[in-house]
Amino acid sequence: MPRQVRLRRHPVGALAADDFHVVDVPMPEPRDGEVLVRNTWTSVDPAIRIRLAAVAPAGYFPAFGLDAPMDGIMAVGEVVESLAVGFESGDTVWHTYGWRDYAAVPAGAGALGALGSLRRLDTAVAPAHAYLGPLGxxxxxxxxxxxxxxxxxxxxxxxxxxxxxxxxxxxxxxxxxxxxxxxxxxxxxxxxxxxxxxxxxxxxxxxxxxxxxxxxxxxxxxxxxxxxxxxxxxxxxxxxxxxxxxxxxxxxxxxxxxxxxxxxxxxxxxxxxxxxxxxxxxxxxxSYTDRMDDMQRDVAAWLRAGVLRHRETVVEGLEQAPEALVRMLAGGTIGKTLVHIA
Amino acid sequence: MPRQVRLRRHPVGALAADDFHVVDVPMPEPRDGEVLVRNTWTSVDPAIRIRLAAVAPAGYFPAFGLDAPMDGIMAVGEVVESLAVGFESGDTVWHTYGWRDYAAVPAGAGALGALGSLRRLDTAVAPAHAYLGPLGxxxxxxxxxxxxxxxxxxxxxxxxxxxxxxxxxxxxxxxxxxxxxxxxxxxxxxxxxxxxxxxxxxxxxxxxxxxxxxxxxxxxxxxxxxxxxxxxxxxxxxxxxxxxxxxxxxxxxxxxxxxxxxxxxxxxxxxxxxxxxxxxxxxxxxSYTDRMDDMQRDVAAWLRAGVLRHRETVVEGLEQAPEALVRMLAGGTIGKTLVHIA
Missing domain, CATH: 3.40.50.720 (NAD(P)-binding Rossmann-like Domain)
Incomplete structure (x- = not known):
């Protein structure tokens, strides 16, 4: 059964894992122009903490609602079903409907200021989860x-x-x-x-x-x-x-x-x-998505040359995402913190 | 007898006029490469307050010493005697040896980051004291x-x-x-x-x-x-x-x-x-002296066109400079605060 991590209450002070809970939800049904994605990896970032307050800073990405899907967290996954031009089953993509197993993702819609809009990834360059790190x-x-x-x-x-x-x-x-x-x-x-x-x-x-x-x-x-x-x-x-x-x-x-x-x-x-x-x-x-191609070109070259290290802290299982965020904010992780969903 | 305003003690909190005193000094004698200037106007600026502390912020203009000439305050005046190439008696100049009646000023030496280095002024464009305001x-x-x-x-x-x-x-x-x-x-x-x-x-x-x-x-x-x-x-x-x-x-x-x-x-x-x-x-x-010519060109044009106002708060007499600074810091002045020396 598909699951989502949701915010139970707005934390005050230090975050605790039980400020979140994991809920079972129906399988999302993609509509015209959307793709159904099975998420394989999702991201744990310090900036998520800012959006756990009742109100995020003016001008910033909005705060997460209570007991609602936490939209606006990066994930990579595989297209299971496509109702959108340009995407096919089996494509590896990134998008911003992380912290859940499955997501129906609109193609062509801006997300996280266009940074995370649905996009096909070239896994010949690097494995999918590298697109949540150095290539993303x-x-x-x-x-x-x-x-x-x-x-x-x-x-x-x-x-x-x-x-x-x-x-x-x-x-x-x-x-x-x-x-x-x-x-x-x-x-x-x-x-x-x-x-x-x-x-x-x-x-x-x-x-x-x-x-x-x-x-x-x-x-x-x-x-x-x-x-x-x-x-x-x-x-x-x-x-x-x-x-x-x-x-x-x-x-x-x-x-x-x-x-x-x-x-x-x-x-x-x-x-x-x-x-x-x-x-x-x-x-x-x-705010600098116009530099994405330059960055990916340089970073891919550095990765190919073996001169760029990227350490990861990986936790297994969607339900571990909150605990991973708590650990990261407490300084207990090194490199990019990732959740391996499946 | 020539006079100088000097700092008596480093003020803590609100400045008082008697943190300064006026001392009589011998007439300065210009050396080779210097001109003797009779100051006619000098400047009262908020930034002076920063340099009245015992130590100015790192990287900023140095603090004024106690009972020493307060170098580094803008003034305009007339050259009385010139031992420097390019300057003659009667020239109107600016320099940074303000808050005194007379100063021996070296030509060609950087002062206030070159901003206030000795310079002849064109009083056909505007009266001398305008060079302490909009044209300076x-x-x-x-x-x-x-x-x-x-x-x-x-x-x-x-x-x-x-x-x-x-x-x-x-x-x-x-x-x-x-x-x-x-x-x-x-x-x-x-x-x-x-x-x-x-x-x-x-x-x-x-x-x-x-x-x-x-x-x-x-x-x-x-x-x-x-x-x-x-x-x-x-x-x-x-x-x-x-x-x-x-x-x-x-x-x-x-x-x-x-x-x-x-x-x-x-x-x-x-x-x-x-x-x-x-x-x-x-x-x-x-830090932007390379823009001085652009500024003076534009400001002179605006002044000629009569579209730029410059209100002045003028106090008469060198000995009034400390009181003028106190008034300005307390918000009691409008526009540029100037001391008319003579």
């Missing part, structure tokens, strides 16, 4: 964040926070592959070891082992030019202090803030932006 | 802030805070002259009347008369695209809430913060930058 939204977010948002240019010294995470590990490697000096930070010694050993960054630190600004200065004695921010809060404050003139921040996320009961104050040293001519630019990967 | 650093700051930093483009709706101030009143008018819808805010009903009546903005509000965000939304029901920030704090917070997708903030100053005893937290809604793809860019006018 994570890759685009890292790519656009570095090259379009932060306008990375030759000689820049780059700091990436949450560098062992899905987006951070890609952004850090993209910058390395383009020849930059890259510093990573993460929240455990294991992650720091991964970032240094497997990703080959120039320096890395565990932000729980000392003052962030001090550790960052030790890693980048001459300062940094770009900060790829996945964390916000104290991390952003440290970046503002250490950024050199004309430095840039790509604000990708603020995972340090997502589980707070109330909005947290911003950094108290924002004046450094004036003093040093700094740019802070927030962004969503979905 | 204030004009450049407004011009670069709008056109380079905020990348103002056709159709943008613009909010300027401190719109009755030296920079704000210029930025607001520049945007109007380029055809934009412009909303101004200020801290008194008199200033709001000035901004609406004399500057001709489309809407204006007194931020002390209600919640800033509510008043801003009432003035710009469809949101804003650009915020020219002179104030920081609650003003920046309101802007983040009301900015539309792809909106931009030019952070010029944060006068709401300068007299605080300790650093104030930043806005608690910085995540709006992610949700709406916003850019916040801090800047200093002195």
């Amino acid at each position: 939204p994570m890759g685009l977010t890292a790519y656009a964040g570095l090259f379009d948002v932060a306008e990375l240019c030759a000689g820049d010294v780059v700091w990436v926070s949450a560098a062992a995470g899905a987006v951070g590990s890609l952004a850090a490697q993209f910058a390395k592959l383009r020849g930059h000096t890259v510093i990573g930070s993460a929240g455990s010694d294991d992650k720091v070891a991964f970032v240094l050993g497997e990703l080959g960054l120039d320096a890395a630190f565990n932000y729980k082992r000392g003052a962030i600004e001090d550790q960052l200065r030790a890693a980048a004695p001459d300062g940094i030019d770009v900060y790829f921010d996945n964390v916000g809060g104290d991390h952003l404050r440290a970046a503002l202090s250490v950024l050199r003139r004309w430095g840039r921040v790509a604000i990708c996320g603020a995972v340090s803030q997502y589980e707070r009961d109330r909005p947290a104050p911003g950094p108290d040293n924002l004046f450094q932006a004036v003093a040093n001519d700094l740019t802070l630019r927030g962004f969503r990967g979905s | 650093p204030m004009g450049l700051t407004a011009y670069a802030g709008l056109f380079d930093v905020a990348e103002l483009c056709a159709g943008d709706v613009v909010w300027v805070s401190a719109a009755a101030g030296a920079v704000g009143s210029l930025a607001a008018q520049f945007a109007k002259l380029r055809g934009h819808t412009v909303i101004g805010s200020a801290g008194s009903d008199d200033k709001v009347a000035f901004v609406l009546g004399e500057l001709g903005l489309d809407a204006a509000f007194n931020y002390k008369r209600g919640a800033i965000e509510d008043q801003l939304r009432a003035a710009a029901p469809d949101g804003i695209d650009v915020y020219f920030d002179n104030v920081g704090g609650d003003h920046l917070r309101a802007a983040l809430s009301v900015l539309r997708r792809w909106g931009r903030v030019a952070i010029c100053g944060a006068v709401s913060q300068y007299e605080r005893d300790r650093p104030a937290p930043g806005p608690d809604n910085l995540f709006q930058a992610v949700a709406n793809d916003l850019t916040l860019r801090g800047f200093r006018g002195s």
Whole structure:
């Protein structure tokens, strides 16, 4: 029987797995212009947490309703039945009706700002689930964040926070592959070891082992030019202090803030932006879908050449998705967190 | 006898005029490559307050020393004696040795990031003191802030805070002259009347008369695209809430913060930058000296055409400079605040 994960209540503070429940639902019936997809993998992302509040930030993707299908989470799967031109049974596709076994997905409709609109995937390039990681939204977010948002240019010294995470590990490697000096930070010694050993960054630190600004200065004695921010809060404050003139921040996320009961104050040293001519630019990967082809071309080449690592934390079974989200938000996962549905 | 205004102690909290004193000094003697200038006008700017602390923000212009000449404040004056090629007695010049009667000024040396390096002024275009306002650093700051930093483009709706101030009143008018819808805010009903009546903005509000965000939304029901920030704090917070997708903030100053005893937290809604793809860019006018010629060409044309207003608050006598700064920081001045020395 098809299942869906649904939100039982809007969590306040730290998320618990039983804020969700799994419900049995009838098999969806595709209508004209839709395809029926059997989902094989779905995605667990920090940004989901933002949409578990009763109201999401203005302008952001809408909050999930209670006890309703959680639309707007990426998944890959196989087309079981097609009533849409351009799709056939057996096609591997991505779409945004994740956290369920089966979905009836409209073709040609924008989803997640067109980022996740129904799309056929070439599994000769990489296995389907890689399209939830480096070849998909994570890759685009890292790519656009570095090259379009932060306008990375030759000689820049780059700091990436949450560098062992899905987006951070890609952004850090993209910058390395383009020849930059890259510093990573993460929240455990294991992650720091991964970032240094497997990703080959120039320096890395565990932000729980000392003052962030001090550790960052030790890693980048001459300062940094770009900060790829996945964390916000104290991390952003440290970046503002250490950024050199004309430095840039790509604000990708603020995972340090997502589980707070109330909005947290911003950094108290924002004046450094004036003093040093700094740019802070927030962004969503979905705003840069025009760069998807460039990203996929570059990332596919890096994957073929064997120079891009992508660690995954895989949980088995749709019913494990909430627990995986809880673990990820608590810092207990490395790389891209995926749910293998079947 | 020549005089200098000097800082007696680093003020904590609200500035008082007796934090300064006026001292008699010997007549400066120009050396080779220098000119002796008799200052006629000098400038009173919010940014001076930042440099009265014991330590200025990292990367910013240095703090003023105690009981020392306050180098790095704009002035205009007349050359009394020249030992520098290219300058003659009687020339009208600007430089950065303000808050004193006489100064020996080196030619060809960068000052205030080259912004205020010794320069001859064309008083056929406008009287000398206009070069401390629309034709000088204030004009450049407004011009670069709008056109380079905020990348103002056709159709943008613009909010300027401190719109009755030296920079704000210029930025607001520049945007109007380029055809934009412009909303101004200020801290008194008199200033709001000035901004609406004399500057001709489309809407204006007194931020002390209600919640800033509510008043801003009432003035710009469809949101804003650009915020020219002179104030920081609650003003920046309101802007983040009301900015539309792809909106931009030019952070010029944060006068709401300068007299605080300790650093104030930043806005608690910085995540709006992610949700709406916003850019916040801090800047200093002195970083855009390459735009000085463009600015002076445009501003001179607007002045000749009689379409640019520039209100001045003039105090008479060098010894009044500290009191003028106190008044300005307390919100008691309109337009550019100038000291007429003699």
